[in-house]
Amino acid sequence: xxxxxFGGTSVANAEQIRKVANIVKSNPERRIVAVSAPGKRFSDxxxxxxxxxxxxxxxxxxxxxxxxxxxxxxxxxEIIDDLEIDQTICDIIAQDLxxxxxxxxxxxxxxxxxxxxxxxxxxxxxIAAYFNSIGLKAKYVSPKEGLVVNDFPExxxxxxxxxxxxxxxxxxxxxxxxxxxxxxxxxxxxxxxDRGGSDITGSILAxxxxxxxYENFTDVDCVxxxxxxxxxxxxxxxxxxxxxxxxxxxxxxxVFHDEALMPVYKLGIPVTIKxxxxxxxPGTKILPTRTLNSRPVTGISADSxxxxxxxxKYLMNREIGFGRKLxxxxxxxxxxxxxxxxxxxxxxxxxxxxxxxxxxxERITKRIKExxxxxxxxxxxxxxxxxxxxxxxxxxxxLAARAASAISSTGANIEMINQGPSEVSLxxxxxxxxxxxxxxxxxxxxxxxxxxx
Amino acid sequence: xxxxxFGGTSVANAEQIRKVANIVKSNPERRIVAVSAPGKRFSDxxxxxxxxxxxxxxxxxxxxxxxxxxxxxxxxxEIIDDLEIDQTICDIIAQDLxxxxxxxxxxxxxxxxxxxxxxxxxxxxxIAAYFNSIGLKAKYVSPKEGLVVNDFPExxxxxxxxxxxxxxxxxxxxxxxxxxxxxxxxxxxxxxxDRGGSDITGSILAxxxxxxxYENFTDVDCVxxxxxxxxxxxxxxxxxxxxxxxxxxxxxxxVFHDEALMPVYKLGIPVTIKxxxxxxxPGTKILPTRTLNSRPVTGISADSxxxxxxxxKYLMNREIGFGRKLxxxxxxxxxxxxxxxxxxxxxxxxxxxxxxxxxxxERITKRIKExxxxxxxxxxxxxxxxxxxxxxxxxxxxLAARAASAISSTGANIEMINQGPSEVSLxxxxxxxxxxxxxxxxxxxxxxxxxxx
Numbered sequence: 001x002x003x004x005x006f007g008g009t010s011v012a013n014a015e016q017i018r019k020v021a022n023i024v025k026s027n028p029e030r031r032i033v034a035v036s037a038p039g040k041r042f043s044d045x046x047x048x049x050x051x052x053x054x055x056x057x058x059x060x061x062x063x064x065x066x067x068x069x070x071x072x073x074x075x076x077x078e079i080i081d082d083l084e085i086d087q088t089i090c091d092i093i094a095q096d097l098x099x100x101x102x103x104x105x106x107x108x109x110x111x112x113x114x115x116x117x118x119x120x121x122x123x124x125x126x127i128a129a130y131f132n133s134i135g136l137k138a139k140y141v142s143p144k145e146g147l148v149v150n151d152f153p154e155x156x157x158x159x160x161x162x163x164x165x166x167x168x169x170x171x172x173x174x175x176x177x178x179x180x181x182x183x184x185x186x187x188x189x190x191x192x193x194d195r196g197g198s199d200i201t202g203s204i205l206a207x208x209x210x211x212x213x214y215e216n217f218t219d220v221d222c223v224x225x226x227x228x229x230x231x232x233x234x235x236x237x238x239x240x241x242x243x244x245x246x247x248x249x250x251x252x253x254x255v256f257h258d259e260a261l262m263p264v265y266k267l268g269i270p271v272t273i274k275x276x277x278x279x280x281x282p283g284t285k286i287l288p289t290r291t292l293n294s295r296p297v298t299g300i301s302a303d304s305x306x307x308x309x310x311x312x313k314y315l316m317n318r319e320i321g322f323g324r325k326l327x328x329x330x331x332x333x334x335x336x337x338x339x340x341x342x343x344x345x346x347x348x349x350x351x352x353x354x355x356x357x358x359x360x361x362e363r364i365t366k367r368i369k370e371x372x373x374x375x376x377x378x379x380x381x382x383x384x385x386x387x388x389x390x391x392x393x394x395x396x397x398x399l400a401a402r403a404a405s406a407i408s409s410t411g412a413n414i415e416m417i418n419q420g421p422s423e424v425s426l427x428x429x430x431x432x433x434x435x436x437x438x439x440x441x442x443x444x445x446x447x448x449x450x451x452x453x
Numbered sequence: 454x455x456x457x458x459f460g461g462t463s464v465a466n467a468e469q470i471r472k473v474a475n476i477v478k479s480n481p482e483r484r485i486v487a488v489s490a491p492g493k494r495f496s497d498x499x500x501x502x503x504x505x506x507x508x509x510x511x512x513x514x515x516x517x518x519x520x521x522x523x524x525x526x527x528x529x530x531e532i533i534d535d536l537e538i539d540q541t542i543c544d545i546i547a548q549d550l551x552x553x554x555x556x557x558x559x560x561x562x563x564x565x566x567x568x569x570x571x572x573x574x575x576x577x578x579x580i581a582a583y584f585n586s587i588g589l590k591a592k593y594v595s596p597k598e599g600l601v602v603n604d605f606p607e608x609x610x611x612x613x614x615x616x617x618x619x620x621x622x623x624x625x626x627x628x629x630x631x632x633x634x635x636x637x638x639x640x641x642x643x644x645x646x647d648r649g650g651s652d653i654t655g656s657i658l659a660x661x662x663x664x665x666x667y668e669n670f671t672d673v674d675c676v677x678x679x680x681x682x683x684x685x686x687x688x689x690x691x692x693x694x695x696x697x698x699x700x701x702x703x704x705x706x707x708v709f710h711d712e713a714l715m716p717v718y719k720l721g722i723p724v725t726i727k728x729x730x731x732x733x734x735p736g737t738k739i740l741p742t743r744t745l746n747s748r749p750v751t752g753i754s755a756d757s758x759x760x761x762x763x764x765x766k767y768l769m770n771r772e773i774g775f776g777r778k779l780x781x782x783x784x785x786x787x788x789x790x791x792x793x794x795x796x797x798x799x800x801x802x803x804x805x806x807x808x809x810x811x812x813x814x815e816r817i818t819k820r821i822k823e824x825x826x827x828x829x830x831x832x833x834x835x836x837x838x839x840x841x842x843x844x845x846x847x848x849x850x851x852l853a854a855r856a857a858s859a860i861s862s863t864g865a866n867i868e869m870i871n872q873g874p875s876e877v878s879l880x881x882x883x884x885x886x887x888x889x890x891x892x893x894x895x896x897x898x899x900x901x902x903x904x905x906x
Contacts, residue, residue, distance in 0.1 A: 246767070247797050265767055314699070314718055320789045327777035336773045339795050341873040343880075344700050348873050397866050401857035408851040417853060417872040417879075420794040420801050426870075427796075 001170065002029045003211040005180065005202030008039020008047060009219040010276035011123055014082030017130060023217065023279050024175060025136060032169060032176045032209060033138075034202040035127055037119025038075055048075055048119045056115040059101050060108060069097055076126060089129045093122040113182070113192045120179035120198065128177040139174035147183035147204065149191050156191045158183060158204045158263070166208035178205060199260030203271075207263035214264050217276045223248075223284040225299045230436045231443045238282065239290040240298055247389040247425040248299045261286070296392035296399055297446040302439045304432040306338070306383040307353040308416070311368055312346035312376040322372065323347060329367050333360050338385070339418045339427065346376075350416070350429065353381055383415065384435040386428045388442060394423040403428070406445035410437045454623065455482040457668040458633065458655030461492020461500060463729035464576055467535030470583060476670065476732050477628060478589060485622060485629045485662060486591075487655035488580055490572025491528055501528055501572045509568040512554050513561060522550055529579060542582045546575045566635070566645045573632035573651065581630040592627035600636035600657065602644050609644045611636060611657045611716070619661035631658060652713030656724075660716035667717050670729045676701075676737040678752045683889045684896045691735065692743040693751055700842040700878040701752045714739070749845035749852055750899040755892045757885040759791070759836040760806040761869070764821055765799035765829040775825060776800060782820050786813050791838070792871045792880065799829075803869070803882065806834055836868065837888040839881045841895060847876040856881070859898040863890045 006020050024030045037048040055068040073094045080090050100118055105111045124140050131138035146165030149156050162183065169176050180198025182190055193200045199216060206214035222236035223245075240248075242265050264271055265288075274283035309330070316322050323340070330337060330349060338350040361379050368377045386407070393399050400419065403426055407414055416429030430438055459473050477483045490501040508521040526547045533543050553571055558564045577593050584591035599618030602609050615636065622629050633651025635643055646653045652669060659667035675689035676698075693701075695718045717724055718741075727736035762783070769775050776793070783790060783802060791803040814832050821830045839860070846852050853872065856879055860867055869882030883891055 242767075243798065249797075259768060259771065262767060314695075314715060315712060317789070317791065318712065320787065321784050323790070323793070324777055324780035324784050327780065331774050331777050334773065336770070337776070338770065340776070340793050341871050342792050343873045343878045344702075345696065346873055395866050397864060398858070398861035400867050400870060401854055401861050404854035404857050405851070408854050411850060413848050413850050414853050414872065415876070417870045418794050419867065419870040420796045420799055423868070425796045 001031050001209055001211050002027065002213045002215055003032045003034065003202055003206035003209065004030050004215045004217060005034040005198055006036065006276060007198065007216075007218045008036040008049075009041075010039075010217050011035050011037075011127065012039045012041045012045075014079050016276065017079065017083060017127060019276050019279075020127070020217070021131060021134060021136060023276065024131070026279075029212070030175070030215070031172070032178065032205050032211070033127070034178045034180045034198055034205055035120060035124050036180050036198040037123050038079065048072060048123070049116055051075065052115050052119050053112065055097075055101070056112045059115075060105060060111070065101060069094075069101060072097060076122060079126065083130045083133070085126075085129050085133045089126055092125060096122060110189065114190050117179070117182040117190055117192055120181045124177045124179035131175060131177065137174045138177050139172065141169065141172075141176050141178050143179065143183045143201075144188075147201070149183035149185055151185050151189075152191075156183065156193050159186075162204065163208040163263075166205060167210075169205070170209045194259060200263075203260045203263045206269055207267050210267065211269055214269055214271045216271060216273050217279075218273060219275060219277060220273070221275045221278055221281040221283065223273055223299070225297075225447060226439060226443045227302065230302070230439050234443060235447055237284045237298060239285045239287060241287055241290050241391055243424055244298045244389050244391060245286050247387060248301045290391065292392045295390070295446070296396045297388055297390040298392070299390070300386070300388050300439060300442050300446070302384055302386045302435050304382075304384040304435055305353045306385055306429070307351050307356055307379055307381045308383060308429070309349040309351060309364065309379050310346065310376070311348070311372070311374050313372065313374045314345055316345045316347070325372055326368065329364060329371070333364060335360070339416070341416050341418055341429075348416070350383070350385070382432050383429050384432040384438075386430060386435070386438055386442065388426045388428075388446070389424060391424050393426065400426060402445055403442060406441040407438050410434055410441050412438055454484050454662055454664050455480065455666045455668055456485045456487065456655055456659035456662065456664045457483050457670060458487040458651055459489065459729060460651065460669075460671045461489040461502075462494075462672040463492075463670050464488050464490075464580065465492045465494045465498075467532050469729065470532065470536060470580060472729050472732075473580070473670075474584060474587060474589060476729065477584070479732075482665070483628070483668070484625070485631060485658050485664070486580070487631045487633045487651060487658055488573060488577050489633050489651040490576050491532065501525060501576070502569055504528065505568050505572050506565065508550075508554070509565045512568075513558060513564070518554060522547075522554060525550060529575060532579065536583045536586070538579075538582050538586045542579055545578060549575060563642065567643050570632070570635040570643055570645055573634045577630045577632035584628060584630065590627045591630050592625060594622065594625075594629050594631050596632065596636045596654075597641075600654070602636035602638055604638050604642075605644075609636065609646050612639075615657065616661045616716075619658060620663075622658070623662045647712060653716075656713045656716045659722055660720050663720065664722055667722055667724045669724060669726050670732075671726060672728060672730060673726070674728045674731055674734040674736065676726055676752070678750075678900060679892060679896045680755065683755070683892050687896060688900055690737045690751060692738045692740060694740055694743050694844055696877055697751045697842050697844060698739050700840060701754045743844065745845045748843070748899070749849045750841055750843040751845070752843070753839065753841050753892060753895050753899070755837055755839045755888050757835075757837040757888055758806050759838055759882070760804050760809055760832055760834045761836060761882070762802040762804060762817065762832050763799065763829070764801070764825070764827050766825065766827040767798055769798045769800065778825055779821065782817060782824070786817060788813070792869070794869050794871055794882075801869070803836070803838070835885050836882050837885040837891075839883060839888070839891055839895065841879045841881075841899070842877060844877050846879065853879060855898055856895060859894040860891050863887055863894050865891055 039047050051072050058065050058068045100115050128138045128140035148159045148162045180201035182192045224234040226234040268288045271286040272283045335355045365377045412434035418427040504525050511518050511521045529546050553568050581591045581593035601612045601615045633654035635645045677687045679687040721741045724739040725736045788808045818830045865887035871880040
């Protein structure tokens with residue numbers, strides 16, 4: 001049994017949904033299909049989810065509810081007409097939207113979530129109807145039937161009983177069409193997952209039915225070894241381990257939402273990233289382990305928007321608890337951090353800049369100076385992290401030297417280096433102005449055909 | 454005004470003490486002299502401090518107190534005879550020792566400390582007497598006269614009033630001879646400093662009188678850029694900053710006890726390391742800042758005896774507080790750590806192995822698995838840390854690449870790299886079996902005359 005997930009562009013219009021049907025038909029093992037809301041059909045297009053947010057805002061502010069609602073219905077209607085399916089599904093969607101618009105607005109977040117989630121929910125109903133119309137026996141299944149999630153205010157995740165409930169989908173005679181992105185608390189309140197939420201739903205379903213494979217259909221042939229917007233024609237990745245995928249997701253390998261992998265990771269279920277528009281391409285396989293090839297590096301990612309908090313204090317390393325107290329101060333500001341490279345008398349904390357405000361920086365600086373009696377405390381901004389990832393890097397002597405040389409060849413100064421003992425990743429901190437140049441130099445070093453080590 | 458400190462080998466016998474007198478005489482600025490207990494005269498010799506520990510144990514266990522006490526007295530008597538000074542000082546020392554042996558034994562630590570500290574105390578009395586006998590007006594000053602330290606159980610340090618009290622030594626007409634290694638609490642209890650305690654006393658005195666220079670006399674011409682036991686004829690360091698000195702002291706640059714620098718560091722008082730046996734050699738200057746020369750690296754140190762605690766957990770970096778909780782568990786075992794290199798889903802904590810026991814490792818592992826629900830937790834042993842230090846490393850592009858290349862040239866695998874944003878040090882974790890080979894390769898890379906970058 002295979003669980004497939006189709007992303008927004010894969011279900012954006014009739015033509016795409018026909019491709020989905022063909023893909024599902026072509027392998028009888030594909031029994032469960034998780035779907036997103038209709039995404040963009042062309043680059044300037046507006047996603048249904050954004051239309052829904054617009055509608056929600058209009059409803060909250062007494063705006064043009066009728067017109068905005070009609071816009072959403074029209075997107076579905078166009079698909080329904082093109083697919084030549086029964087118009088009753090269109091009425092069902094219009095009525096569903098009207099009910100959601102009339103939903104209690106006391107809790108604004110719940111109201112907006114409820115409308116947003118209709119994008120996936122109604123698309124699943126539509127796609128199930130289409131499948132049936134072409135003789136592919138299918139059934140829309142609502143997350144109400146088992147996808148139980150935790151209560152507020154934590155980040156949404158599926159409770160253990162959700163897996164138990166959803167395991168019954170194994171026995172469903174029809175193909176299950178399941179909307180991504182949301183679940184329900186025990187008391188029946190709708191809650192949405194974080195970004196990439198349909199990936200999470202697919203992953204939960206795959207884990208629940210113990211699928212042999214979780215196929216994630218999107219609009220690229222594979223995961224690339226480096227950002228194709230920066231590196232010219234980077235090689236595609238055929239196989240990658242969960243761990244490599246995670247380390248790369250650090251810095252905007254945006255093809256897959258990393259949190260989504262958790263349920264399948266736990267069971268070791270393989271995942272493939274495939275292209276709805278080119279389903280015969282082998283795609284990228286994400287596996288618990290993989291056979292190593294001659295290339296030590298699997299991928300290189302780069303991300304800007306990092307700040308460093310620098311703290312120095314003479315004899316810092318003699319003070320048991322210094323690092324812990326420092327991290328506690330940061331934690332009390334609800335700030336997460338990435339790395340903490342340290343010398344003997346200094347430590348720096350790498351933080352994503354968007355979490356910082358001038359006020360928070362001032363509070364943190366003041367507390368560290370007063371409570372930890374540090375000599376020197378300051379923030380610096382404008383850093384990028386470059387991450388080199390590969391299971392083959394383990395025990396590969398000389399790799400760090402090659403990477404550092406390639407970076408230095410751009411004239412950039414290495415501000416930070418971090419290599420932990422897992423040795424599948426090597427992180428360099430640099431000033432952001434050289435980020436792209438460094439990424440290209442590293443790609444050249446590790447992927448260019450003439451630079452075999 | 455200059456404060457000089459003479460270490461154990463510099464005051465081990467009459468010949469050495471004559472050298473001390475000549476050094477003090479040769480510069481009238483040298484007004485305060487801190488002294489150690491007589492050290493080893495030859496490599497198999499026993500230091501007076503060790504004779505005193507032996508005596509203390511005998512006194513506690515009803516052993517041969519008389520014989521052991523006589524051994525200590527004889528060491529001083531031999532010096533007194535050789536220096537041809539008045540025998541009354543010998544009687545003073547013998548009586549002092551007898552009083553200390555009869556001291557209250559209820560608190561064993563206090564009893565032993567009290568006997569140990571007599572080594573410095575009586576040597577200061579002896580040296581003051583000798584100075585006077587050769588016409589160098591001198592005065593023994595006891596730490597009772599101002600060196601106030603904190604109470605138990607904290608590590609001993611001088612209280613702020615100690616600096617205030619001791620500042621009066623500026624006005625002393627005679628040369629002050631002051632015993633190193635100990636002070637007294639407010640209620641008059643003797644407390645000893647940590648290892649290298651005479652260095653600390655000298656540093657406190659220099660800070661108290663706001664000396665223009667703190668001269669630390671020992672038995673080497675200078676601090677070397679690398680361990681001379683491993684690297685053949687390493688270059689000496691002429692100037693080094695406090696910060697560089699600290700980073701190097703990390704891994705057994707044993708010439709100077711790093712904690713001792715604190716009082717002079719705070720006032721920016723320069724320190725020189727000089728050789729009692731070759732006082733005309735320029736020695737090594739430790740300064741707040743220094744002018745950079747063409748060499749980016751000032752020194753390379755290496756130390757074995759490190760372990761790593763490896764912890765991995767899927768989505769670790771999403772969990773605010775994970776690192777802090779991990780460090781708290783380690784702190785609750787009273788274990789200090791050196792570095793915490795991290796990936797996205799893993800972190801390792803570098804710990805000096807001597808702090809670990811199989812039981813502590815088991816407790817820590819169990820707690821991390823249970824309380825932090827980590828996927829994988831284990832300890833590994835047998836690591837060395839190699840530290841490359843230099844103010845000139847800042848903004849020196851290519852340096853990390855050169856260092857990593859040199860290490861790789863030995864065939865060693867780099868297990869960990871840590872470079873913080875202070876950029877005056879670069880730490881590599883390697884397996885200990887290659888430690889010496891790596892140190893030689895790095896020395897060759899950064900100090901060999903032909904390898905100018």
